[in-house]
Amino acid sequence: LARMRRSEVLVRNLDPESLPALLPDPPLAHAAYELLRGGKIPPRPPAEATASRKVSVLTHGLRLIVGEKDVELARRRRALPQLAGNLAGKELLPGILGIDRRRLAGAVWKMAAASYENQTQEVLAGWQRKVFFDFGRRFARVQGQLVPGIFGWVVAARGVADDNLAWEVFDVARTYPWQKALSDLATVHVDGDELDLGTRKVRFRRRFFRSKQRPVRVPVRERPETEDPADWLEGFDSEGVCSYPKEDLVIEDYAVFLQKKAVALLSAENRRTEPFVSSLLDGVDLKETLRNLHEGKIYVQELGRAPGSAGSVVVIFDEDPTGLEFPYCMTWHGEHDQESDMAFYSTDPFEQVVGPGITRATYGAFMMTYPPRRVFDVWQDRDYRMAHDKAELLTLAAIDYSEEKLVVHVAAKPPAERLGRYAALQKKRLVHIPLGALSPMTLKKIRVVHLLAGHDKRAVADRYIW
Template sequence: MPHRLHLEQFGPVHALPILHYRMEFAHLVRQAIDRVKPDCIAIELPDTIEEQFIRGVRRLPEISVVWYDLKGNGGTQTAYLLIEPADPLVEGARLALERQIPLQLIDLDVEQYPEHHDLLPDSYAVHRIGLAPYYLQYCCATATTTPSTIDRRREAGMAWRLQQLAKNHERILLLCGMSHLERLRTEFSLPQTQPLTRSRRSGVNIANLHPDSCREILGEFPFISSIYELRRSKLPPEPAAEEGSLRKRYKMLELINGGKTEVSEESILRRALERTALHVGAEGEMPDRQRIQLRLFQETAKHYKQETGEPVHIWQKRTFFRFARNYAALSGRLLPDLFQLLASARGCVDDNFAFAFCRLATFYPWQREDSELPNIRLSPEDVWGGSRLIRFRPRQQRLGKGLSPLQFLKRKREKHPGDWLKGFDNASICSFPPEDLAIEDYGRFLKKKGAKQLSEEQWRVEPLTSSLLDGIDMRETLRNIHEGKIYVKEQQRVKGGVGSVVVIFDHDRDGTRFPYMMTWLGEHDQESDMAFYATPPADNVAGPGICRCEYGGFMLSYPPMRMHDVWRDPDYAFARGKHELLLLAALDYTIDPHVVYVAPRPPRSIFRQIAARMGKKIVFMPLGSLSPVKLKAIRVLHILYGHDKREIAKEYIW
């Protein structure tokens, strides 16, 4: 890896060219101070805000905002200065205070500074090639740019103040923007006069940034700022592997003992931060932004699985990073920003994953609403002059008009740990009717699809002799056009329909992931009898007397009220797994000659022989041939302990 630090020296001044609000340059400030060991640090900020700026730096890692009004020909505008950990100027001031190095703010206080946006390379390039070639390319690209009058005035004023500091200090570390350094170096070599500028400004205020605003307006999005803050000091120890979930979970013994204390969401997200901080570079090295984004994706995938029960597949991960890379390249960046990451997450996985990604990426653990300073809420338009909007539509319940747009993202929670355990006093269990409707509809869909597949298998094609049969087969005719013959097709009749349906998500060969086995009967003539194996209900309590499970596999058989407990039937004792037992039960209980079997792999050949002896046939469909979105929607079921829970279940099941 190339040496990344580069300093421009003129006289006693060692200048570090920086980009504002970029983590890589904040780390270079630390390296520069360790190398130069300065007896004075000068930063590109006006001294009229020094008192409040220093106060905000001392509050870190809590983020503050310094703000004051600017007056000009266009009216009054408000200037905001964010004091956040990953800003190089803030890092320089913070280290000066920690190491008791004199700090000087040398910029001029000017009114109505014009807005302009420099076309700068992605700061991640510094991590790969170092600062020297990065700065050289920037100088070459901006050599013909004409600076504004205000910039020339500021540079002359900063040069004069550096000349004054040079009289009393031997090693001065200057932190200033790349766009000013070369001209500032030229001005320093020339005699300068004291600038005519404002020496005092009234109405400079400081406030605590509200936690909600902290998620949106930081220069580096909060996850990166948090990683940088954690790595400023000694790295934390590796968090324990066993930890709470973002979804409330109980074990069976905890149900008996009255529950456990809930692990807060904040502590879970903080552990994710600590794990990431340990794996984005060795201690003392510059954090690798690319590794941070990879770890952010991995931690999000973990929480997404806890929330939805579905893993993020390797093809989704590959598509996410390829899409994000291409999206970043379109905007001239090496790595995507937060908006591009969220758009990639929503497009390549789903809205639930994008929301989980946003929740973790915008988590900043040190910001609190209760502070000794007044709180201030800011929008991106206030600070940066604009924003980009992205919408999430998770699979959640929608609320009516006039309600908070964020309310539907909040699942109903316990008021006190263990409150939900009071609803398990009813010995009977039942299902959640909307889920019954969904799975019955999907069962009918699979029957139609199976019947269509059988029909397609019964097509017979032959050359035209005396009859067109069911019509000309154009595909076969064109394929054999060299023979000069016309081929016709005949659809032979399929005897009987499709009866039972078996869907296998996971074979669970070791029997540990889906140990809960149940057979329950349809409540009316529109429902099928059902046998399934799933995750234990006690492992995931979703509400009072409401448990959330995930199917490993299930079997539907119609008409209802006929099925015995298939899991204790001795006739199926020779089955090698739960999936084979369900297939045997489907063949046994179907009243139609065909059974649809959906699974990752086809059944063993012996089952086709068993079906043939019973006068039946197995119609196999690969699980991968069906819509993964629809399969994900039907894979979750909720078990209610008592029919009375159906009235309140909709408040806890989203």
């Protein structure tokens, strides 16, 4: 019954990275509350102040455009709680302000979505926002909570989009700008595995912790960063630009898939169905048989034959009528006999440097044709001066360089009639596949391209490409 006395009690400074594991609420909620304790709603900062930055370079001279990482990061860390307090703060009692946790979730989504769209050039749809909040609410109910915490937000973000959105959500929610890694006291990092609190673990690619002092691994991929962005610019010393081989394999396979789909569409157009008499032809047509079940007949089908094989493939995500959103135009040849030649236009890759000599861009459109090493630089070819825009130029090039009769055209709307006539003069045919008929997730995957400043960057590209 003697009183227990603790000895060797030491006071230490807690590493900011440990806050999500130890605080019962998201660190951002604590930071916003600190601002609201003064009795006033904090002013709303500009939207660009809360967005995560991109490392950019100029093509001429590779001069650093966006730098001063520590200064910008500190400014953003101060702006995030201000916006959270502005959006989630409300008067609980006369003269007493507090945090509305539902509004806080909305603030986290708003800030994370803005950073995500800035980094990836992908626009989040309204249904993704709705599913994010629906999942968070139901997840909290299953866990016996009123509102979700960091873990619920991150898992919901990964479910409605990908690891990049999950990272942005986590990066926003863990913000507490006044906790410093350097202090007069020794800094300690408390790992969630060191806490014996009934830990549940889910193994994913990066380790994050759930609030309420119950560490959990959250499915978020770590995004490499550099202390000095100028270090990444040293990777642009080598001449020439090359692609990332793993992305090449994905886009080549998808081009083959589109070729097969185009042939299948034409075959379906020429399909013929008739009542069974003496031959099964190409098999029983179950759909037509069930539709005419009252006749007591079996219908068989004869599959049509496409008028040829598919050759060049052109995929148009955005026609870019102004010519400003996707200014970067390029033509490159396949490195071996298993790769196609490609021409494309995209966002400026030098506006987003993700590693040493590694840039990231988003396709506006691309054209692929096989066999390789045949294509002249289509952007300098005077034969295509009559093209109305860049998307039409790629379509004309796809027709000219196709060695097969069928040219696959993937876009939101069918090609212009003059393009069909241009193909007919060469005894070829444009086969249109609506962009909406294809998987959005696959299109999102193939739309991202990374350009490497030299073949030597391929050895380290896996660490930086996301």
